[in-house]
Amino acid sequence: MPTNAIKESCLLATEQHVKQLLAADTTGHDWWHIHRVRKLTLTLAKEEQADLFICEMAALLHDTVDDKLVADEKIAQTELLDWLFEQQLEENVVRQIMQIIADMSFKGGSNADKVLTLEGKVVQDADRIDALGAIGIARTMVYSGSKGRPMHLPNAQPRLNMTLAEYRNGEDTAIMHFYEKLLTLKDTMNTLTGKKLAEQRHLFLETYLEQFYAEWAGER
Numbered sequence: 001m002p003t004n005a006i007k008e009s010c011l012l013a014t015e016q017h018v019k020q021l022l023a024a025d026t027t028g029h030d031w032w033h034i035h036r037v038r039k040l041t042l043t044l045a046k047e048e049q050a051d052l053f054i055c056e057m058a059a060l061l062h063d064t065v066d067d068k069l070v071a072d073e074k075i076a077q078t079e080l081l082d083w084l085f086e087q088q089l090e091e092n093v094v095r096q097i098m099q100i101i102a103d104m105s106f107k108g109g110s111n112a113d114k115v116l117t118l119e120g121k122v123v124q125d126a127d128r129i130d131a132l133g134a135i136g137i138a139r140t141m142v143y144s145g146s147k148g149r150p151m152h153l154p155n156a157q158p159r160l161n162m163t164l165a166e167y168r169n170g171e172d173t174a175i176m177h178f179y180e181k182l183l184t185l186k187d188t189m190n191t192l193t194g195k196k197l198a199e200q201r202h203l204f205l206e207t208y209l210e211q212f213y214a215e216w217a218g219e220r
Ligand code: ADP
Pocket: 028, 029, 033, 066, 068, 127, 130, 131, 136, 139, 140, 141, 143, 144, 172, 173, 174, 177, 181
């Protein structure tokens, strides 16, 4: 493991590097998402007794090879690997960080059951938790707005526990994304600490939807 001084300077350099990479981004993967995932990752990592440095580095870098952000994921991975080796990090540390980022960027399919390391589990939970709660709702509204989608188009009877199939009304809306993704996230948590945080934020989503539907109906 690197010394504390190397860790410090490495984290600082990584922060600068990521800010630079994301500066040109127009897909909504902004620095403040990374900032929040980093903070949440540290909270989870302490509780779960995961390696703080590996977790923090992976949290900072987790979106830098995403195909939504870069033209070619393979090239981005090679560039990231080269960059990490320039930071005076040992090979096994670089490999651990790269592994987490690569595993996290798989979006299901044959890799859905990929076994993550403890550090990978922590960072993936933190990333998913940032899609929940008050922040998650705000991100959903901002994303939908950026795509020119409506906030909501009422079904006959919107209910909290509808499945996506029951909900779907043929058009993408911000509220539909709750059924498509947000309400399913709490059951995908890897760690106990992640589960607890996700459950609190999930309850907030349900409270929000209840209020939303009541306001839509002019009831409150
Ligand atoms: P990640 O940061 O994990 O890569 P995404 O790129 O999938 O997340 O999404 C970024 C944010 O935009 C998340 O908060 C997500 O819930 C939201 N979002 C993604 N797809 C949609 C959609 N179709 N409608 C509304 N919000 C979305």
